[in-house]
Amino acid sequence: MGSPTRVLARSLTGCAAARPKTSLNIIRHASAGVRFHEPDSQGFRHKQMPLLAKDPRQTVVILGSGWAGYNLFRHLDPQYYRCIVVSPRSYFVFTPLLASTAVGTLETRVVIESVRDKGLGWRKLSDVLDDMLKRKDIAMKRKSIKDNESSLPTVELVEAIATDINMKDKIVTVSPRIPDVDANETFDIKYDKLAIAVGCYSQTFNIKGVKEYAFFLKDVVDARRIRKRILERKCFEAANLFLMSQERKRELLHFCIVGGGPTGVEFAAELHDLINDDMQHYYPNLMPYVQITIFDVAKSILGTFDRSLSEYAEQHFRRHNIEIRTGVRVQEVTGHSLRIKNENGEDETVNYGLLVWSTGLAPNPFVAGCDVVVKDKRNNIVTDNCLNVYAKHANGDAVLNKDVFALGDCAQIEHGYLPATAQVASQKAKYLSKELNREAKSKGDEYKPFVFNNRGVMAYIGGWRAIVQGNGGEVKGRTAWLLWRGAYFSMSVSIKNKILIPIYWFTNWLFGRDISRF
Ligand SMILES: Cc1cc2nc3c(=O)[nH]c(=O)nc-3n(C[C@H](O)[C@H](O)[C@H](O)COP(=O)(O)OP(=O)(O)OC[C@H]3O[C@@H](n4cnc5c(N)ncnc54)[C@H](O)[C@@H]3O)c2cc1C
Incomplete structure (x- = not known):
């Protein structure tokens, strides 16, 4: 299968040509395999993203490629789950080092990870090493894994934003965010499990200007x-x-x-x-x-x-x-x-x-406008301690939905407020991937509740000094700065960035930051 983006672009072109003037219940467009549905047929209201034939895995649709979404799909077992990531960004941003990139201490490339790469850039390096060492058996094994993965992709990216959720029919509607593709060409994706991890926007308090x-x-x-x-x-x-x-x-x-x-x-x-x-x-x-x-x-x-x-x-x-x-x-x-x-x-x-x-944070407009889930006063999606959302029914009842989860900055566990941090988002994501993997393997659907492990907070204050407040007490100054750098270096994802980050730290210390403007 080609990249989903390309499939989407092809589908949309094909659809435009094939769209009838009068409405039909279902039309199959032979070349692109895209279907049109009337609103009353199986709940689809838009074109449907084609599913892979003969893929026995459950489809997990993840909204967002930030700390929560990225860590969720990276840890889901591709043997059991087909992951579709819907995000307007094709990359994950390592936010704790963002301020460093704004002044050139680090280059922007080193704080992002491509969603498609899944942080597995090491493969190419280890391929080269294996070739050099003539470890043919390992190289052969790796090739067969790659072949399998190419027939059943581990993660698919749809560069779009979610605009609507239909929990009854398990459909999420998305609007493409690709240059030259009309954002009004919304389409539907069918899910077995849905994770809402769209984060928040910046708070402006509606202050003029x-x-x-x-x-x-x-x-x-x-x-x-x-x-x-x-x-x-x-x-x-x-x-x-x-x-x-x-x-x-x-x-x-x-x-x-x-x-x-x-x-x-x-x-x-x-x-x-x-x-x-x-x-x-x-x-x-x-x-x-x-x-x-x-x-x-x-x-x-x-x-x-x-x-x-x-x-x-x-x-x-x-x-x-x-x-x-x-x-x-x-x-x-x-x-x-x-x-x-x-x-x-x-x-x-x-x-x-x-x-x-x-x-601070303001609710994501998608969450603010989403009236099918229960939210708190701050417009965070409320979940139980297994991260399941409460679906709102027409009669006003709130019913736990076992197939829809919310995590990251846009969600809060009922009766247990946690700060909106990368730490919470990534821990929730890793917890959820573990429970989903366990569910797929054992077929049991009883989840252990999520428990947050507070590893403390830290902030850089300049001049090679930082402050750290952790379980082991408080640290400030140069030692805290070493802890700060060590922590974020170890948390960076790909081997490529683990190599590049210290190189930039060192070269910028030695030669100064690059102040060229382009
Ligand atoms: C500069 C900066 C520094 C920070 N430093 C730290 C730190 O040192 N330690 C710490 O713990 N936390 C830190 N944070 C906070 C941390 O980054 C957030 O808590 C974390 O990003 C939340 O993760 P998330 O996945 O919920 O949201 P995000 O990381 O914001 O990701 C949201 C994702 O959803 C996508 N999206 C948005 N709308 C839609 C939609 N409608 N449909 C589909 N996708 C959508 C976005 O494009 C994005 O990919 C920092 C934040 C910033 C901005």
């Missing part, structure tokens, strides 16, 4: 945009122009971060490293004009950490001239300024060259 002018840090695309903005004509290059007044230089080189949680703090720290380690060599005359400011409505930053650690971070920032303005409420954002209610309750306008917005 945020969506238009602020930069978010959720994806590699955002990181690349931020990096370009810092280096381009809007910040350093513009400020360097001799025509600029001192006041204008100060505005252009004012880097504002709204949100003093771990993401905002880590970005401020990485930005400070970039300026301190590299930019000051290229633009020494501009250094007196550079300012980094973190704004937060709360009384202190890093509220998820113990006060002693957040105070340590605040002191470290103040020593490095990073301003922290707490008790400040942003009211409006324009293309070059923030209107705030300041610490004294007065209105104030703050000009900026770059504004990064990181004030």
